[in-house]
Amino acid sequence: MKRINTCFNSDSLAGRNERLSMVRWFPIGVAMFAIILTGCSNNEKNIPDVSGINVAVQVNRFDQEFFSIDTNNVEPSINAVNAKYPTLLPIYLENIIGVSDPAGVRTFFRLYKPVYDTAQKIYKNFDPVKDELLDAFRFVKHYFPEYVLPAKVVPVVGPMNSIQDLARMGNGDYTPNFLGQDFVGISLQFYLGANFSLYSNEYFISNVAPTYRSRRFAKEYIVADVMKLIVEDLFPDMSKGKPLVQQMIEKGKQWWLLE
Numbered sequence: 001m002k003r004i005n006t007c008f009n010s011d012s013l014a015g016r017n018e019r020l021s022m023v024r025w026f027p028i029g030v031a032m033f034a035i036i037l038t039g040c041s042n043n044e045k046n047i048p049d050v051s052g053i054n055v056a057v058q059v060n061r062f063d064q065e066f067f068s069i070d071t072n073n074v075e076p077s078i079n080a081v082n083a084k085y086p087t088l089l090p091i092y093l094e095n096i097i098g099v100s101d102p103a104g105v106r107t108f109f110r111l112y113k114p115v116y117d118t119a120q121k122i123y124k125n126f127d128p129v130k131d132e133l134l135d136a137f138r139f140v141k142h143y144f145p146e147y148v149l150p151a152k153v154v155p156v157v158g159p160m161n162s163i164q165d166l167a168r169m170g171n172g173d174y175t176p177n178f179l180g181q182d183f184v185g186i187s188l189q190f191y192l193g194a195n196f197s198l199y200s201n202e203y204f205i206s207n208v209a210p211t212y213r214s215r216r217f218a219k220e221y222i223v224a225d226v227m228k229l230i231v232e233d234l235f236p237d238m239s240k241g242k243p244l245v246q247q248m249i250e251k252g253k254q255w256w257l258l259e
Helices: 010-046 062-066 074-084 088-096 102-123 127-143 202-207 219-234 244-258
Strands: 152-156 183-187
Touching (some): 074 088, 074 102, 088 152, 127 219, 183 219
Parallel strands (some): 152 183
16 A cells, blocks of 8 residues: 655645635636637737838848759859848758758658748749748737837748657747748748648657648648747747646737737
8 A cells, every 4th residue: 555645745735825825816816818719809900000000021042042053063052042041041951851961861852852842832922921931020010119120031942750850849849940030931841731641650740740730831821830939939928837727828929929
């Protein structure tokens, strides 16, 4: 029989008090959460007109630049890309694809050129995505005029071998995209459509993204995923490890903004 410790100490009392506090605050938290959700549905008819708000964003096709390199002359080709993307290229090589020499670049190029080719069939013209992002950015500027929006949108094609190839957000969630100092990176390999053959591969499902997640790996989710990054940048979720009520309130605030 497992022995039960009946001694009372300050730690156990503190834990008990915290649980009691959670019980007292739980109804209030639920009520606040319900108000937030109700406000979302009621405000749908009162969407502000943001058409007059000027926002600008430049699309820099890093994906096209990288996959146009001459694999027989990697170093001069990479130097040319670096001249255009001095901040992004080191991040891409070291932190995203994890290579440090011409042989590694050639191997990655060979393995992922078919993925890039598939992405080009969908995103050769990136203007429709850009237009949707501009609309979303106008709402951000309407509600948060002091917030500095990304000036550039940079599509990339990276690896898809493990869940670590997705970026980790501050709240623990995984996202295909990443925010830089003045840009947002879009990982096109995770937006090839829910029916993309690799997403249904058993290894991919087990090691990269289960099916419920890869259902969102499609063009129509790019803007929503970018907005999640911006919302987290505006209001970082610091509730991890905190009482359930506080977590609910933090999530509710982020969901309200995303609406």
